Amino acid sequence: MQLWIATVVILFALSQFWDWLNKTEFSLPVLALGGLCLAIASNYDKRSSFPFWPTESSTHPSVPQPTIVTVSTPTIKPNSAQTVALPKEVNQLKA
Numbered sequence: 001m002q003l004w005i006a007t008v009v010i011l012f013a014l015s016q017f018w019d020w021l022n023k024t025e026f027s028l029p030v031l032a033l034g035g036l037c038l039a040i041a042s043n044y045d046k047r048s049s050f051p052f053w054p055t056e057s058s059t060h061p062s063v064p065q066p067t068i069v070t071v072s073t074p075t076i077k078p079n080s081a082q083t084v085a086l087p088k089e090v091n092q093l094k095a
Contacts, residue, residue: 026034
């Protein structure tokens with residue numbers, strides 16, 4: 001029952017606000033200020049890239065830092081105790 005009453009009250013408040021909004025005429029500076037506020041709010045997470053915004057000393061989680069991985073190349077050295085098997089044709093040519 002409480003949920004039903006809360007829903008009716010919220011819908012009534014929204015309908016009254018919509019009626020007031022339709023009857024109100026906003027001037028150009030008010031609309032420009034509202035647009036500016038919406039632009040700032042929508043780009044709030046990108047504020048570190050603003051030229052006038054101070055940079056943080058810690059790393060920002062949305063900017064990935066490069067990871068340097070060093071990979072050593074294995075060197076293959078032949079063992080003198082091992083013999084190399086050649087195909088039969090090559091062995092016959094040497095003999």
